[in-house]
Amino acid sequence: MSAAQARSAELEKLIQADPGRFRVLTGDRPTGRLHLGHYFGTLHNRVRLQGLGVEMYVIIPDYQVLTDRDVADNLTGHVEDLVLDYLATGVDPARSTIFTHSSVPALNQLLLPFLSLVSVAELSRNPTVKDEIAHSRQSFVSGLMFTYPAHQAADILFCKADLVPVGQDQLPHLELTRTIARRFNDRYGNGTPVFPQPDALLSSAPLILGTDGTKMSKSRGNAIALSADADETARLLKGAKTDSERHITYDPAGRPEVSSLLLLAALCLDRTPQQVAADIGSAGAAALKKTVTEAVNEYLAPIRARRAEYAQDRAYLRQILRDGNERARAVADTTLAEVRAAMNSHY
Structure with missing residues (x-):
């Protein structure tokens, strides 16, 4: 058993003992309908954690659609499809904050100080970014693609999430988030940590192959959508x-x-x-x-x-997003105020 797996098993015991002490950040890019791979890989687990009483933030990172494509096609429709899939599978907006990336300005503003804490070399050797660049739909590698790990750190740390459900391939992303949190605390914390160093909650879900025998994926046309x-x-x-x-x-x-x-x-x-x-x-x-x-x-x-x-009620979907965005903005504004105070830039 790897160190990450051992830590994840330990965390599961702690969650069972005291779920209310944990805050989870998770989410899906709005690039199409969710499928059976998503359901058995992540959605089922989110509903389980929500049911245990873990505080849940579910981000729809609409800006990050642009990391590997030139244009975000049908973005509104894809965002609403995600909310529909969440509701249908049991994600409860009264217990889980569902929000969109672009609607929380303070979250995105964290990217600037975070980028000052990582080197170009650290960003360029991230294996997940390398793979995404290799499979990119863009005509060139954008700065957004390159800085994706730092942006993801902002997603996780804006709400001070201490748990992030991930697969083994996402561990390098989370490790950079931990690095950013640690460096910010060391540089600006003055003995009092501003950010937690979030742990990975590794999924035990087995891999579901698509109809062509490769990994089930929205982009490969081999998926069975929940809808x-x-x-x-x-x-x-x-x-x-x-x-x-x-x-x-x-x-x-x-x-x-x-x-x-x-x-x-x-x-x-x-x-x-x-x-x-x-x-x-x-x-x-x-x-x-x-x-x-x-x-x-x-x-x-x-x-x-x-x-x-x-x-049948698209207005309800938009209300869920409005409510979730409002809650996320309040949390992000508080975090950004702490960051400004720590950096002595609170004017």
Whole structure:
């Protein structure tokens, strides 16, 4: 077990003992509909933490859509789609603050002092940024892309979040946030820390592959959206990649595509992948896909029903954002005032 995994396991015990002492920052870029990978990877866990009583801030980082593309297309629609997905899956705006990046000026102003605390070399060698640059849709690498880790630090530290649910690949981002917090405290804290050094809460969720056998992703066209109807789901799963072996077994290393489908069915049925595989036996890929389709559609039916109901009242979605933005602005204004006082720039 790695140090990060050991720390995450320790944090889970502390959360169970006293959830109210923790504040979480999490969120999703508004670039399209959320899918099953998001649900089992992050959304399900957010609702769990919210239910335990952890204070939750859910950011919709609309500015960061521009990190890897030239134009933010259909931004309003994508933001509202995120809110719909949140509500449908159980995120409660009365217990979780849902807000948009661009609506909190004081948060974004933190980027300036934060950038003074990191070097160009530290930004350029961040592995996540390197990967995002490699897959960028932009015609050039923008300054926003380059400074993305520092901007993410502002997202996390504006509300003084002490927990950030992440995957293993996001640990370098969080480590830079911890570095920025530590350097600010050392340089300006005068013995009293202004910012916490947030911990990573590593996800234990297994990877859900897309229909083409690669990681499920909005941008790859291989995802099953939470908002997809039953027919669309059936069509997508019918075209999912499997293999030529008729007998169905759970073997993530040797048969990743088949195993991912088994895992998806198992998550929806609250069973193990091995149990699902045993039921299908030698019935082949067609039976596997039928099992997965029925399991997914049954599992998502109440989520889709709630989503459709909320979609009838777009004014309510905008009110959720207004309320969340107002709460986030109040927190950010307080934090920025502390930063100014610490830097002796409070005029």
